[in-house]
Amino acid sequence: MIAQPKASHFVNGCWMEDTAGAPIDVLYPATGAVIARVHEATAAVIDAALASAKAAQTDWAARKPVERGRILRRAADLIRERGDALARLETLDTGKPLQETLVADWPSGADALEYFGGLVASVTGESIPLGGDFAYTLREALGVCVGIGAWNYPSQIACWKSAPALAMGNAMVFKPSEVTPLGALELAQIFMDAGLPAGLFNVVQGRGSVGAGLVKDPRVAKVSLTGSVPTGRKVYAAAAEGVRNVTMELGGKSPLIIFDDADLDSAVGAAMMANFYSAGQVCSNGTRVFVQKAILPAFLRALAVRAEKIILGDPLDMATQMGPLVTAAQVDKVMGYVDGAVAQGARLVTGGKRDGMFVQPTVFADVTDDMILAREEVFGPVMAVLAFSDEDEVVSRANDTDFGLAAGVFTADLTRAHRVIGALQAGTCWINTYNLTPVEMPFGGAKLSGVGRENGKAALDYYSQIKSVYVGMGPVDAPY
Numbered sequence: 388m389i390a391q392p393k394a395s396h397f398v399n400g401c402w403m404e405d406t407a408g409a410p411i412d413v414l415y416p417a418t419g420a421v422i423a424r425v426h427e428a429t430a431a432v433i434d435a436a437l438a439s440a441k442a443a444q445t446d447w448a449a450r451k452p453v454e455r456g457r458i459l460r461r462a463a464d465l466i467r468e469r470g471d472a473l474a475r476l477e478t479l480d481t482g483k484p485l486q487e488t489l490v491a492d493w494p495s496g497a498d499a500l501e502y503f504g505g506l507v508a509s510v511t512g513e514s515i516p517l518g519g520d521f522a523y524t525l526r527e528a529l530g531v532c533v534g535i536g537a538w539n540y541p542s543q544i545a546c547w548k549s550a551p552a553l554a555m556g557n558a559m560v561f562k563p564s565e566v567t568p569l570g571a572l573e574l575a576q577i578f579m580d581a582g583l584p585a586g587l588f589n590v591v592q593g594r595g596s597v598g599a600g601l602v603k604d605p606r607v608a609k610v611s612l613t614g615s616v617p618t619g620r621k622v623y624a625a626a627a628e629g630v631r632n633v634t635m636e637l638g639g640k641s642p643l644i645i646f647d648d649a650d651l652d653s654a655v656g657a658a659m660m661a662n663f664y665s666a667g668q669v670c671s672n673g674t675r676v677f678v679q680k681a682i683l684p685a686f687l688r689a690l691a692v693r694a695e696k697i698i699l700g701d702p703l704d705m706a707t708q709m710g711p712l713v714t715a716a717q718v719d720k721v722m723g724y725v726d727g728a729v730a731q732g733a734r735l736v737t738g739g740k741r742d743g744m745f746v747q748p749t750v751f752a753d754v755t756d757d758m759i760l761a762r763e764e765v766f767g768p769v770m771a772v773l774a775f776s777d778e779d780e781v782v783s784r785a786n787d788t789d790f791g792l793a794a795g796v797f798t799a800d801l802t803r804a805h806r807v808i809g810a811l812q813a814g815t816c817w818i819n820t821y822n823l824t825p826v827e828m829p830f831g832g833a834k835l836s837g838v839g840r841e842n843g844k845a846a847l848d849y850y851s852q853i854k855s856v857y858v859g860m861g862p863v864d865a866p867y
């Protein structure tokens with residue numbers, strides 16, 4: 388299987404290669420086969436990408452918003468037309484089953500392009516009466532934005548960042564994760580085919596050092612990162628040097644709280660979606676599942692039965708429900724957490740074994756708040772189930788974490804649902820469902836999980852700035 392792109396980078400509307408950059412082999416996680424090789428961006432490639440973005444951005448920002456939006460909506464249509472091939476490539480790049488990549492990854496990216504393409508023409512400023520004089524505001528583009536992606540939803544991330552950025556009149560230089568470099572290049576081609584002028588969406592490959600090189604460049608006005616908290620800290624600090632705008636979409640250890648009046652089947656299904664989709668490699672996963680004591684035995688029984696039926700296998704087989712993890716290092720890391728949980732006294736309910744690059748859907752019960760499994764992001768198919776007695780207790784335990792990405796609550800009591808959500812420290816919350824992230828709804832984290840929001844109308848604020856204009860209508864009254 389070969390998925391070699393035409394070149395490593397896409398700069399100023401053209402494929403670009405520079406083999407002086409260190410090679411990055413792209414592995415199909417399911418087999419370990421090398422499916423492509425790209426090269427890290429050299430300083431010359433980074434410079435060319437930023438220069439072309441800078442040169443193209445002013446004209447783009449001057450276009451009517453409806454025209455910019457039309458191109459983005461065309462790109463959304465092209466993604467849908469090419470959906471099967473794009474899903475297959477995403478599966479090769481990430482190892483996620485076709486069953487998911489056909490419906491989740493690129494389709495969600497297309498939604499973002501369609502949504503922001505349609506929304507941007509309705510963005511307006513305000514007019515402020517000042518008693519004769521008046522002021523008005525304009526929402527202007529920031530300039531050149533850098534997007535840096537994680538490997539778990541590579542193409543969705545590229546779309547979620549570029550759609551609001553381009554809609555508002557910015558240019559973007561995007562660096563995908565070195566683990567999954569392929570999807571963003573396809574997006575660059577799609578944008579060109581949709582009529583996006585050259586230079587507005589560039590893709591450069593590389594590891595963290597390439598990202599760091601982009602972030603510190605004086606031509607850059609904004610950085611949007613999706614990644615881990617340690618990387619977020621570094622990128623945020625580097626962006627601060629140039630007082631650049633940031634969006635930080637970072638990690639989580641989100642609580643999913645299930646009260647004893649909840650619909651058990653739905654709660655079990657949601658807990659599985661919150662831990663096993665994409666083999667657990669989802670930032671917003673509800674990895675601390677708090678279950679009220681009265682229903683705990685029934686919950687664990689139903690969960691084990693369903694978890695053991697999950698079909699692991701060839702990601703390209705439409706019957707496969709869970710693929711391998713993305714890298715061998717990730718498998719090792721996840722198994723370290725599994726072994727650590729056993730050593731700390733958690734009870735293994737099901738799973739817990741690896742088979743090459745695959746990790747079984749794993750459930751631990753009797754997890755306590757101080758266990759590492761309850762405190763650190765695992766990023767694999769490992770669910771921690773914690774017992775609780777009452778509402779106040781579970782809210783304070785749920786909030787006892789430095790993360791604040793997401794949270795969920797299952798209950799039939801609507802007042803309690805809203806009260807609990809109101810008390811949880813998290814940016815993205817669900818009631819009686821989990822992990823649905825429609826483009827219409829802002830997405831992002833509180834506390835260490837992030838700064839800023841993607842999606843929804845809110846995202847446009849993070850890709851624009853307000854210009855205030857005071858209009859004097861009379862003579863100037865100077866005191867001297």
Ligand code: NAD
Nearest residue numbers: 536537538563564594595598599614615618636637638670
């Ligand atoms: P990572 O932090 O290792 O890498 C993320 C990206 O940052 C990569 O492209 C990497 O090359 C780049 N990078 C690394 N060091 C850098 C530096 N010093 N300067 C600039 N760029 C640098 O994360 P990952 O392992 O690719 O992804 C998994 C993490 O991403 C998890 O913690 C997960 O929770 C998080 N994530 C968050 C969201 C969200 O929306 N909140 C979504 C997906 C993943």
